[in-house]
Amino acid sequence: xxxxxxxxxxxxxxxxxxxxxxxxxxxxxxxxxxxxxxxxxxxxxxxxxxxxxxxxxxxxxxxxxxxxxxxxxxxxxxxxxxxxxxxxxxxxxxxxxxxxxxxxxxxxxxxxxxxxxxxxxxxxxxxxxxxxxxxxxxxxxxxxxxxxxxxxxxxxxxxxxxxxxxxxxxxxxxxxxxxxxxxxxxxxxxxxxxxxxxx
Ligand SMILES: Cc1cc2nc3c(=O)[nH]c(=O)nc-3n(C[C@H](O)[C@H](O)[C@H](O)COP(=O)(O)O)c2cc1C
Numbered sequence: 440x441x442x443x444x445x446x447x448x449x450x451x452x453x454x455x456x457x458x459x460x461x462x463x464x465x466x467x468x469x470x471x472x473x474x475x476x477x478x479x480x481x482x483x484x485x486x487x488x489x490x491x492x493x494x495x496x497x498x499x500x501x502x503x504x505x506x507x508x509x510x511x512x513x514x515x516x517x518x519x520x521x522x523x524x525x526x527x528x529x530x531x532x533x534x535x536x537x538x539x540x541x542x543x544x545x546x547x548x549x550x551x552x553x554x555x556x557x558x559x560x561x562x563x564x565x566x567x568x569x570x571x572x573x574x575x576x577x578x579x580x581x582x583x584x585x586x587x588x589x590x591x592x593x594x595x596x597x598x599x600x601x602x603x604x605x606x607x608x609x610x611x612x613x614x615x616x617x618x619x620x621x622x623x624x625x626x627x628x629x630x631x632x633x634x635x636x637x638x
Contacts, residue, residue: 450573455618456568457579458579459608467576472495476538479567491563494541508528508585512528531608534610542561542601543600560604577616582605
């Protein structure tokens with residue numbers, strides 16, 4: 440019989456996101472980033488297409504990208520307040536490491552619908568969260584405005600078939616997060632039984 444992996448279950452049952460602004464140094468080192476990417480890269484993938492790719496931001500690269508995001512934000516929002524401009528001037532710099540997951544589906548695939556390929560990219564995001572926690576970090580999956588901006592897409596050299604699945608912010612939290620309110624599980628589950636009236 441397969442050995443029960445209690446620590447994995449424990450992690451899945453207790454994992455919480457931590458706000459990007461509360462993710463401090465240290466972040467993952469190079470070897471740990473490789474471990475994160477390896478975990479993200481082996482998600483279920485109908486048709487062995489690999490419909491995702493990753494862009495890693497650490498150190499100075501975050502500041503450089505933040506400066507470009509700030510310019511785009513100001514072009515989009517010429518009347519923005521100083522407070523909003525300040526916030527949008529240091530987005531990726533909130534955490535020591537940020538990994539953008541780009542959904543990169545093959546739209547011409549004869550069998551596998553785009554939906555399934557997009558789900559696979561979402562699974563890559565979730566694997567990044569879980570692997571980050573397994574390494575002792577915390578993380579948050581954010582889209583925010585820059586996941587849906589054409590100028591940002593151009594900045595990231597994205598192809599017409601591609602879409603940002605999310606930015607995974609990773610770092611060390613100052614304190615452990617509390618559990619949050621969640622939908623009641625039993626309201627989201629039925630056990631299918633053909634003999635029962637489920638209405
Ligand atoms: C695709 C996706 C995009 C998200 N984008 C945002 C976002 O832009 N801003 C935000 O505050 N939370 C966003 N979230 C929610 C957080 O990542 C996180 O799920 C939430 O804060 C608490 O979740 P937890 O159960 O992991 O603690 C997003 C979640 C998903 C799945």
